[in-house]
Amino acid sequence: MKFPLQAVAAVVLVSAAAGAFAQKGETVKIAWLDPLSGLMAAVGTNQLKTTQYFAEEFNRKNLSGVKFEIVAIDNKLSPQETTSALRSAMDQGARYVMQGNGSGPALAIMDAIEKNNARNPGKEMLYMNYAAVDPDLTNAKCSYWHFRVDADTSMKMEALTTFMKDQADIKKVYLINQNYAHGQQVSKYAKDNLKAKRPDVQIVGDDLHPLAQVRDFAPYIAKIKQSGADTVITGNWGSDLSLLIKAANDAGLSNVKFYTYYAYGAGAPTAMGAASDSKVYTVSYAHYNMGGDMQKSIDGYKKKLNDDMVQTSIHHVFSLLDNAFAQTKSTDPVKVAAALEGMKLKSFNGEIEMRKSDHQLQQGLYITRWEKKSAKYPYDAENTGYTLAPVKYYEPYVASTPTSCQMKRP
CATH class of the missing domain: 3.40.50.2300 (Response regulator)
Structure with a gap:
């Protein structure tokens, strides 16, 4: 698959020496x-x-x-x-x-x-x-x-669980994530943050699956249903999220809410459609209706x-x-x-x-909810008639997490 490079207005010769000056048109x-x-x-x-x-x-x-x-x-x-x-x-x-x-x-x-x-x-x-x-x-x-x-994953989970701690209907949480660093970290931070903010919440499942390899999530949805979970937390993205949500809707998992990182990603809005109305939340630095x-x-x-x-x-x-x-x-x-x-x-x-x-x-982070587009939030995601509407904004300090970085500078 090939994509055209962007046309440029001009090309200038730039000195190879370090410290070359940026010039208009460079x-x-x-x-x-x-x-x-x-x-x-x-x-x-x-x-x-x-x-x-x-x-x-x-x-x-x-x-x-x-x-x-x-x-x-x-x-x-x-x-x-x-x-x-x-x-x-x-x-x-x-x-x-x-x-x-x-x-x-x-x-x-x-x-x-x-x-x-x-x-x-x-x-x-x-x-x-x-x-x-x-x-x-x-x-x-x-x-x-x-x-x-x-x-990063920890910052988003900090904001997400800050919102979730005030949701009284959350009692049993199922974790499902991709089996690589990001997914493993989502699982870790979800458990740590919920334990600190909502110790009454039960973790009733914690699955890791191969990245970008699962084509049918029905077996995972069956486990979620059997667990009695009322909430799913997932850091899945791409096909791993759209196929997960599609499987949930196909199975009629109507009483479970999804708290996600990437419900705005390509393919996810179409998978959610009307069946996921008010059931999917996401955390991000932006949303459709900025x-x-x-x-x-x-x-x-x-x-x-x-x-x-x-x-x-x-x-x-x-x-x-x-x-x-x-x-x-x-x-x-x-x-x-x-x-x-x-x-x-x-x-x-x-x-x-x-x-x-x-x-x-x-940076500041938003919590958004999947719902019908409206006069206030009119953006039509993937032409579904639905949008992710902001329900909460958190200033940068809320989601900021400490670092252990020992920066080695040249």
């Missing part, structure tokens, strides 16, 4: 490495189109005058393929990398960039992580060259591509880089990395801050 290549094949292709395809859309928006008007060019490569959700894709991107002149699906590929990028930057001074690379949320990436395995703009400039982008994206923009964290990648380019008057990743540390911006979800100690973006 082109910066960003390598985008995520799945465009396999069960998670729909997710990756949506994220690529969102990346290209925002690149076009920022190319029309930004602070630095720099032009963004996206070099898209299918990493097949594989760490090995990711390493190979990164080498290809480097050969094409990319010094910035974007990735978001899976902590395995994320760690592969971090390891490769650490080695590259140590061995090749003057040719450093920088990694902007827009969706890989394993807390270890900004804790024990943190890297100076890695910046995460999504909220208002303001972000709403213009969300609506413009749908009008142009007949698709829903769901990964608005990608906007943070471009806004942070653009501000760093303008501040340093340079596109050199060494100078840009230094400028990003501690950077504060007013964004679509309030004030954001790239925490210097671990390069984890601090």
Whole structure:
């Protein structure tokens, strides 16, 4: 599957020396490495189109005058393929990398960039992580060259359980997650946070299943039904969430509510439909009905591509880089990395801050509920007639979690 690279207004020759000045019209290549094949292709395809859309928006008007060019490569959700894709991107002149699906590929990028930057001074690379949320990436395995703009698993669970603790109807919780770092962390933090905030709640199931391999979740739904659970917590994404919800609706699991991380992801709204009305909640840094400039982008994206923009964290990648380019008057990743540390911006979800100690973006989070679209919340998700409506907003300090990162700076 091939996707066109974004057209650029001009190409200029840039000095190879570190510290080259950013000039109006200078082109910066960003390598985008995520799945465009396999069960998670729909997710990756949506994220690529969102990346290209925002690149076009920022190319029309930004602070630095720099032009963004996206070099898209299918990493097949594989760490090995990711390493190979990164080498290809480097050969094409990319010094910035974007990735978001899976902590395995994320760690592969971090390891490769650490080695590259140590061995090749003057040719450093920088990694902007827009969706890989394993807390270890900004804790024990943190890297100076890695910046995460999504909220990590622990932050989202902090906000989600802060909301859940006040829901009196939650008594029995079933955990079902993908069997890799993120899913394992969702399970861990759910149990820890519920124990602290709602010790009366029973955990009646805790399943881990293979990532992007299950095509029929009916056996898992049968276990949930048998457990007597009134609530499910899942960090599943992509086909693993849409197929899980579809199986729940097919089985008539009408008395169980789902608390999710990714109900806005490609395919999930269609799976939910009318059957999930008021039964699915999600936690995120944004939602479909944001208002303001972000709403213009969300609506413009749908009008142009007949698709829903769901990964608005990608906007943070471009806004942070653009501000760093303008501040340093340079596109050199060494100078840009230094400028990003501690950077504060007013964004679509309030004030954001790239925490210097671990390069984890601090930001406000929303709890949303799946319900019929309305005059107040009119966005029509995947043309279902339903939307995710905000029910609670938490300031950055509520969901902020401590870090154990011992940052090694060059």
